[in-house]
Amino acid sequence: MKSERVDAAQNGRVARRDFLRVxxxxxxxxxxxxxxxxxxxxxxxxxxxxxxxxxxPREAGNFTNPLKVPAGEGLLGIFEPSAPFTITSKVTDYxxxxxxxxxxxxxxxxxxxxTYQNPILKLPKGGRVQASYRNQLGAESIIHWHxxxxxxxxxxxxxxxIPPSATYDYDFTVLNRAAAYWYHPHxxxxxxxxxxxxxxxxxxxxxxxxxxxxxxxxxxPGTTDIPLxxxxxxxxxxxxxxxxxxxxxxxxxxxxxxxxxxxxITPYLxxxxxxxxxxxxxxxxxxxxxxxxxxxxxxxxxFVVGNDGGLLDKPYPATEVTIATAERLxxxxxxxxxxxxxxxxxxxLGVDLGPMGKQMxxxxxxxxxxxxxxxxxxxxxxxxxxxxxxxxGHLSEIAPLDPAGASTRPITLSNSGFTQWTINGKQFRMxxxxxxxxxxxxxxxxxxxxxxxxxxxxxxxxxxxxVLERIDSPRSVRAQAVDExxxxxxxxxxxxxxxxxxxxxxxxxxxxxxxxxxxxxxxxHCHILEHEDGGMMIxxxxx
Ligand code: C2O
Ligand code: CU
Ligand code: CU
Numbered sequence: 001m002k003s004e005r006v007d008a009a010q011n012g013r014v015a016r017r018d019f020l021r022v023x024x025x026x027x028x029x030x031x032x033x034x035x036x037x038x039x040x041x042x043x044x045x046x047x048x049x050x051x052x053x054x055x056x057p058r059e060a061g062n063f064t065n066p067l068k069v070p071a072g073e074g075l076l077g078i079f080e081p082s083a084p085f086t087i088t089s090k091v092t093d094y095x096x097x098x099x100x101x102x103x104x105x106x107x108x109x110x111x112x113x114x115t116y117q118n119p120i121l122k123l124p125k126g127g128r129v130q131a132s133y134r135n136q137l138g139a140e141s142i143i144h145w146h147x148x149x150x151x152x153x154x155x156x157x158x159x160x161x162i163p164p165s166a167t168y169d170y171d172f173t174v175l176n177r178a179a180a181y182w183y184h185p186h187x188x189x190x191x192x193x194x195x196x197x198x199x200x201x202x203x204x205x206x207x208x209x210x211x212x213x214x215x216x217x218x219x220x221p222g223t224t225d226i227p228l229x230x231x232x233x234x235x236x237x238x239x240x241x242x243x244x245x246x247x248x249x250x251x252x253x254x255x256x257x258x259x260x261x262x263x264x265i266t267p268y269l270x271x272x273x274x275x276x277x278x279x280x281x282x283x284x285x286x287x288x289x290x291x292x293x294x295x296x297x298x299x300x301x302x303f304v305v306g307n308d309g310g311l312l313d314k315p316y317p318a319t320e321v322t323i324a325t326a327e328r329l330x331x332x333x334x335x336x337x338x339x340x341x342x343x344x345x346x347x348x349l350g351v352d353l354g355p356m357g358k359q360m361x362x363x364x365x366x367x368x369x370x371x372x373x374x375x376x377x378x379x380x381x382x383x384x385x386x387x388x389x390x391x392x393g394h395l396s397e398i399a400p401l402d403p404a405g406a407s408t409r410p411i412t413l414s415n416s417g418f419t420q421w422t423i424n425g426k427q428f429r430m431x432x433x434x435x436x437x438x439x440x441x442x443x444x445x446x447x448x449x450x451x452x453x454x455x456x457x458x459x460x461x462x463x464x465x466x467v468l469e470r471i472d473s474p475r476s477v478r479a480q481a482v483d484e485x486x487x488x489x490x491x492x493x494x495x496x497x498x499x500x501x502x503x504x505x506x507x508x509x510x511x512x513x514x515x516x517x518x519x520x521x522x523x524x525h526c527h528i529l530e531h532e533d534g535g536m537m538i539x540x541x542x543x
Contacts, residue, residue: 253286309494
C-alpha cells in the first residue's frame with residue numbers, strides 16, 4: 001500500500017477520495033499488510049539535510065528573509081470590521097520560496113476598497129460579527145471561530161459544512177475577554193489538509209485591560225507587538241506545499257521540515273533595545289514547539305504574560321515554554337540589556353517523548369521528528385533606544401471558578417489498534433452525543449492519557465476552562481511547574497486547548513452556564529488535525 005500524496009495544485013479540488021480512503025481506514029490496514037506497512041518508508045519532500053538547502057531551519061545562516069508582519073491590507077492585514085462583511089475561502093498562488101509558486105488557500109475579505117488575505121480580525125469585546133462565509137474551494141468547508149463563546153449555529157460544527165459555491169451566514173456577539181483567538185476550517189475529515197494549504201487566521205479581541213497593558217508597555221501591533229503564526233510544512237522541489245499522508249503519518253500527525261512563520265521561511269526581524277511582545281499561535285497540524293530565546297547558547301529569560309484566554313494574573317518568568325497545536329502564548333521579552341549588533345534566536349528545543357514516544361516517532365516517514373531542534377526567528381538588534389516603561393506586576397483579574405460541588409467526568413484518551421485514537425473508547429459520529437451536560441452545571445473534566453506514547457492537545461468548543469491540576473506528569477514537564485498542583489505558566493488563566501502528556505492525568509473545571517436559548521451542540525477533540533480528522537473527536541450536548 002502506497003502513501004497518498006495530495007497536491008495543492010489541484011485548484012482546490014483536492015482528492016477527497018484519497019482522504020476518505022485514509023480517514024476511513026479503520027480495520028483496513030490489518031488486511032493490507034498491517035504492521036509491515038510501518039517499516040515501508042517513503043519520502044516525498046526534501047529529505048532532512050539533503051535537499052532543504054536555504055529552507056533548512058536548523059541553519060542559522062539561512063535566516064535572511066524579512067518576517068511578514070501585519071500591515072494595512074493584503075496578507076495578514078489587520079481588518080477591523082465596521083459592518084457586515086463577506087469572507088471567502090479560495091485558492092490563490094503564493095511564492096513561499098523565492099522564484100517559485102505554490103497554491104495557497106486563503107480567506108479573503110474586501111471592504112472599503114481594501115482586500116485582505118487571512119486577515120487578522122480585530123474585534124472589540126461586546127462587538128457584533130456579521131460575516132457571510134462564501135466557499136469558493138472545490139471542497140466542502142465551514143469556518144470555526146476557535147476559542148469564541150458562540151452558540152451552536154455560529155460555531156462552525158462540521159454538520160454545518162457547506163458545499164462549493166454555497167454561503168453560510170454568521171451573526172454573533174463577542175462575549176470573550178481580550179485574547180488571541182483564531183479561525184480555521186472544520187469540515188469533517190478535511191480540516192487537516194485545508195489548514196495545511198493555508199486556511200487560518202488570527203482573531204485579536206480587545207478590551208480595556210488589554211489596551212491598558214499595551215499602553216503601559218508602549219506596544220504597537222506590527223512593530224513591537226508581533227503575531228507569530230507557526231506552521232511546519234513539507235515542500236516539494238518545485239517550491240510547492242504538499243500534503244503527504246501515509247497511514248502512519250496520519251496516525252502520528254504530519255510533521256514538516258520547513259517552518260513558516262507568518263508564511264515566511266527562515267525569517268528575521270530587526271529590533272531595538274526595549275520590550276517586545278510575541279503573540280504566538282501554533283497553527284501547525286501536529287507539531288509542538290518548546291520555545292526558548294537564545295543568545296549564542298545562553299537562554300534569555302522572558303515572561304509568559306498570556307495564553308489562549310488572554311492575559312494571565314501576572315507575568316511568569318521562564319526560560320522555556322511549550323506550545324501545543326492550536327494553543328496561543330503571549331510572550332514578553334526584554335531586550336534592554338542588549339547591544340546593537342547582537343543576535344537573538346527564537347528557537348524550538350527538542351521535545352522529549354520518552355522511549356515509547358521515540359519508537360512511535362520512528363514511524364514518521366517525513367519531516368523532522370519532535371526531538372529535532374531548529375530556529376524559528378532571528379532577531380537582529382539594531383538601535384539603542386531609551387525605554388522607560390515598567391512591566392506591571394499585576395496584569396489581569398482572573399476570577400477562579402469554584403470546583404466545590406462540581407461533579408467529575410472521567411475522560412480517557414486511548415487508541416484502538418494502530419489506526420485510531422479514541423476518546424472514552426469512541427470515534428467521531430456526526431449524530432452521536434457521548435457527553436450530555438446540564439446547562440447550569442459546573443464540571444471537572446479529568447482527562448487521562450493512558451497511552452504512554454503521544455501527548456494530545458485536547459480542545460473544547462464553546463467554553464473556556466481553568467486547569468486545576470496535572471498528575472503523573474513526565475519529569476521534564478513537572479520540572480517547569482510553577483505551583484504544587486503541577487501547573488505550567490501556560491496553564492494559568494483561561495484555556496481552550498491543553499496538552500495532556502503520555503501517562504498524565506489533567507483536571508480542569510468548566511462552568512457550562514451560557515446565554516443561548518435551546519440545546520447547544522459542541523465538540524471536544526484532539527487538535528492534532530490528523531487525529532481530529534481520523535475521529536479523535538466527540539460531540540457533546542448542553543441541554
Ligand atoms: Cu480549532 Cu474544533 O477547533
Ligand atoms: Cu475550537
Ligand atoms: Cu491526538
